Amino acid sequence: MAEIGHGGREIKERILDPVEAQKKIKGLPQVPIRSQLANEVIDIAYGWFTPLEGFMGKADADAVCKKMELSDGTVWSIPILFDMNNAEISDYGIKAGNSVLLTYQDNPMAIFEVEEIWDYDMDAMCQNVYGTADEKHPGVARTKRYKEKFLGGKVTLVNRPQINPPFEPYFIPPLEMRKRFKKRGWEAIVVHQTRNVPHTGHEWLMKGAWAQAYGGLPIEKPLVGVLVNAIIGEKRKGDYIDEAIILTQDELRKSGYFGDHNHLTSLTFWDMRYAGPKEAVFHACIRINLGLTHHMYGRDHAGVGDYYDPYEAHRLLQGIPKDKLNIVPVYSMNWLYCPHCGEITSEGLCNHKEEWQKFSGTLIRSIVMDGVKPPRLIFRPEVFDLVMECAEKFGFGSPFVTDEYLAKRTPVFSIPPLSA
Amino acid sequence: MAEKYPINIWVNEERYERLKNVGLADMCEEMLAGLKVIRVFANDEQKDKILKVFPTAKFDASTTKSIELLPREVKDKIFDKVVENKNIEILEEFLKEY
Numbered sequence: 001m002a003e004i005g006h007g008g009r010e011i012k013e014r015i016l017d018p019v020e021a022q023k024k025i026k027g028l029p030q031v032p033i034r035s036q037l038a039n040e041v042i043d044i045a046y047g048w049f050t051p052l053e054g055f056m057g058k059a060d061a062d063a064v065c066k067k068m069e070l071s072d073g074t075v076w077s078i079p080i081l082f083d084m085n086n087a088e089i090s091d092y093g094i095k096a097g098n099s100v101l102l103t104y105q106d107n108p109m110a111i112f113e114v115e116e117i118w119d120y121d122m123d124a125m126c127q128n129v130y131g132t133a134d135e136k137h138p139g140v141a142r143t144k145r146y147k148e149k150f151l152g153g154k155v156t157l158v159n160r161p162q163i164n165p166p167f168e169p170y171f172i173p174p175l176e177m178r179k180r181f182k183k184r185g186w187e188a189i190v191v192h193q194t195r196n197v198p199h200t201g202h203e204w205l206m207k208g209a210w211a212q213a214y215g216g217l218p219i220e221k222p223l224v225g226v227l228v229n230a231i232i233g234e235k236r237k238g239d240y241i242d243e244a245i246i247l248t249q250d251e252l253r254k255s256g257y258f259g260d261h262n263h264l265t266s267l268t269f270w271d272m273r274y275a276g277p278k279e280a281v282f283h284a285c286i287r288i289n290l291g292l293t294h295h296m297y298g299r300d301h302a303g304v305g306d307y308y309d310p311y312e313a314h315r316l317l318q319g320i321p322k323d324k325l326n327i328v329p330v331y332s333m334n335w336l337y338c339p340h341c342g343e344i345t346s347e348g349l350c351n352h353k354e355e356w357q358k359f360s361g362t363l364i365r366s367i368v369m370d371g372v373k374p375p376r377l378i379f380r381p382e383v384f385d386l387v388m389e390c391a392e393k394f395g396f397g398s399p400f401v402t403d404e405y406l407a408k409r410t411p412v413f414s415i416p417p418l419s420a
Numbered sequence: 421m422a423e424k425y426p427i428n429i430w431v432n433e434e435r436y437e438r439l440k441n442v443g444l445a446d447m448c449e450e451m452l453a454g455l456k457v458i459r460v461f462a463n464d465e466q467k468d469k470i471l472k473v474f475p476t477a478k479f480d481a482s483t484t485k486s487i488e489l490l491p492r493e494v495k496d497k498i499f500d501k502v503v504e505n506k507n508i509e510i511l512e513e514f515l516k517e518y
Contacts, residue, residue, distance in 0.1 A: 238489065299482065306481070334483070357451055357452055358483050358484055360480055360482070362478055362480045362483075362484070362488045363483070363486065363488055365489060366428060366430070366489055366490075367455065369489065369491070369492055369495075370429070370430040370432060370492060371432045371434075371492065372430040372432045374455060375452060
């Protein structure tokens with residue numbers, strides 16, 4: 001049975017079998033790509049970006065900027081672009097109507113059927129997508145780093161990525177993800193978007209959202225799941241290392257704070273744009289394709305600095321009809337520690353406001369950096385121990401991204417040589 | 421009244437031993453279900469200087485309103501100053517070195 005994704009379009013993987021791939025890539029000019037584009041090639045080919053079949057042409061990008069939709073009217077909020085400068089286009093002899101072979105890590109990755117070469121006013125794009133053209137905004141800076149021309153056209157994977165340890169179990173593309181949900185019998189699944197090692201504030205955000213998603217469903221058997229979907233992309237110094245993020249999220253299940261009956265951890269390859277409200281809509285699109293029914297949105301979702309009002313994303317989502325964006329937003333209030341209650345509680349529940357002790361991922365990172373093990377009510381001991389284990393095993397002694405980690409880490413995925 | 425922004429010096433066992441040895445254990449506050457902490461407060465000007473001098477530091481404007489992610493060795497130096505002066509009013513002196 002067809003799996004229907006975002007925009008009412010069937011999710012179809014765009015992946016050639018190795019024998020056909022060998023034939024089709026013969027003689028194509030080879031174009032090496034950077035990690036951001038490799039991530040997006042994977043997202044397109046496996047259906048995370050349904051209904052996109054490739055990188056955007058000008059009509060789609062323009063509609064995304066001006067109307068937050070593709071040219072066919074499907075809601076879409078972030079342009080997905082393949083950039084090149086004029087010299088490269090000339091050197092590779094690329095013209096509209098040509099195909100090229102995209103390579104990554106010196107191996108064949110995908111065929112790109114170039115249909116269109118175009119340009120755009122980047123200040124206008126930034127203003128429309130980010131609400132600012134200020135280059136201090138990391139998404140604006142990334143967008144302004146694009147080279148002067150864009151290539152639009154379909155992308156087909158010729159070589160599946162090899163997911164390296166310890167990430168293999170967490171690479172679950174949309175079609176496979178939907179099978180797993182069916183197998184578990186989940187009727188509602190709420191996604192927790194993360195780039196963090198979980199503290200108990202996060203844990204209770206998930207537990208609260210799980211209860212919200214249960215709604216009026218019967219409770220005789222488990223029908224609701226939480227999908228942790230970690231965003232794996234470009235790292236900044238001081239972030240938690242990817243290995244610690246993905247393994248500690250799963251540790252909450254393994255250590256019994258959740259269970260197989262209601263929790264699954266996964267990843268999506270994506271370089272965050274920090275576009276706040278627009279990124280919130282974009283996250284909804286990719287999570288619809290993964291088969292989610294509900295999406296958690298906390299305060300200042302995918303925002304940065306003070307560019308966005310903390311609830312701007314919520315208001316934008318509230319204005320989009322369900323037939324255009326088929327996922328239920330679950331708006332989450334902050335969880336905090338109340339010494340009077342002696343527990344983690346929601347700011348929407350507890351009234352000991354003068355006694356509240358708020359904590360954040362940043363605060364917990366600070367505690368860990370000071371060499372202190374936080375109390376179990378704040379940070380699960382199994383999570384803390386695993387963070388420290390990851391520091392030794394994957395982080396060259398640190399649970400946080402360092403220059404050494406960036407230089408020497410094993411990539412999350414590799415593109416192997418193509419063998420028929 | 422001028423805003424004050426805490427720097428949380430989380431007190432691990434080693435730091436607590438040193439505080440006890442000089443009779444300053446009472447200086448610790450307790451936060452977050454039992455964590456011992458010494459809070460050194462910065463004014464606006466000091467906060468801006470700290471964020472400039474130590475690029476990894478972050479002001480958590482949305483949740484805790486505190487200055488976080490100072491390198492461990494910087495926190496150690498601030499802690500040393502607190503122990504040396506037996507007082508938490510040490511930031512002005514500390515920042516003179518930077």
